[in-house]
Amino acid sequence: MIVVMKTGTPEHEIHEVIKRIEEQGLIAHPIFGAERTVVGVVGSSFRQDLADMLSSVEAVESVIPVSKKYKLASREFHPVSTTFKVGDVVIGGEEVVVMAGPCSVENEEQIVTTARAVKASGARILRGGAFKPRTSPYQFRGMGEDGLKLLATARAETGLPVITEVLTPADVELVAQYADILQIGARNMQNFLLLEECGRSNKPVLLKRGISATIEEWLLAAEYILNAGNKEVMLCERGIRGYDTMTRNIFDLSAVPLVKKLSHLPVIADPSHATGKWYLVEPMAMASIACGADGLIIEVHPNPDHALSDGPQSLTLENFAKLMPKVEKIAVATERHVLPRLSQAR
Ligand code: PEP
Ligand code: MN
DSSP, X not given: OEEEEOTXXXXXXXXXXXXXXXXXXXXEEEEEOSSOEEEEEESSSOOHHHHHHHHTSTTEEEEEOOOSSOOTTBTTTOOSOOOEEETTEEESSSBOEEEEEOSBOOOHHHHHHHHHHHHHHTOOEEEOBSSOOOSSTTSOOOOTHHHHHHHHHHHHHHOOOEEEEOOSGGGXXXXXXXXXXXXXXXXXXXXXXXXXXXXXXXXXXXXEOOTTOOHHHHHHHHHHHHHTTOOOEEEEEOOBOOSOSSSSSBOOTTHHHHHHHHBSSOEEEOHHHHHOOHHHHHHHHHHHHHTTOSEEEEEBOSOGGGOSSOXXXXXXXXXXXXXXXXXXXXXXXXXXXXXXXXXXXO
């Protein structure tokens, strides 16, 4: 349930309400707004006795049950869209943030060359996998910690924050030492122990939609991270499995505006994994922005034909450079922008 406090309620009265909630063995999540404060209550299903008790407190305007299974992730709970910073990049704000880089970190030259090129084209965050979830155990499974070190080198060279995947709860601490954003991959969306461990980390998390996850399951997965204490979560639509093998996945773009309606969390779109084909990435990146995505994550490789993973869906450095002014036009048409504003120091 959500407890809406009256406008201008002094802080000590809000804390009094929090205390009453906690006395019931429940968890209170106050959200201090510019106008008014609401206190979200989680830990049990709706309790009429508690609602009645809180409604009788003078500073309480109303008590509203939350109809959804997910609470902290819901817009009912948190009407204002969440924004947070990664370095000097604001996620969920006016800028549509572009994250770009190779599927896998392969060597220093590859990652540093890519980082420099995507930065020059306007990308704000560098992606690159070091721990790779692969369908077959015989495929390249990433460089591990050496890959993380190369990401740190590329960050030092370019100033771009880095996003990289973490595969297991045991690796969260290590990956968080190098990464600016932890990526939870589609195959791990319901690895609940991993979700909770990332929830205990102080790094923002990008949670990919599972290969056959419903939107409710995806939001409940985000709920695990939020409930463990990490409020800096973004959701990533990366396509879901269909019957047609012509594309790698079905890019469920309707999920983007739908999830933005259901949740306050930023939504990122991944046209690379969604389509599996490099020539579909540009039109689907444009479509992603048109339907309201807060960011894009795009695979870019200096030599896709020789990539150790996901070459067929990777853009060349040149094609990524050509894509950026096109997505900028769509962003401007939706009153946002992709390319950093001239006023922003870079
Ligand atoms: C990736 O980003 O390279 C990746 C493995 O993505 P997904 O989890 O969406 O398949
Ligand atoms: Mn990939």
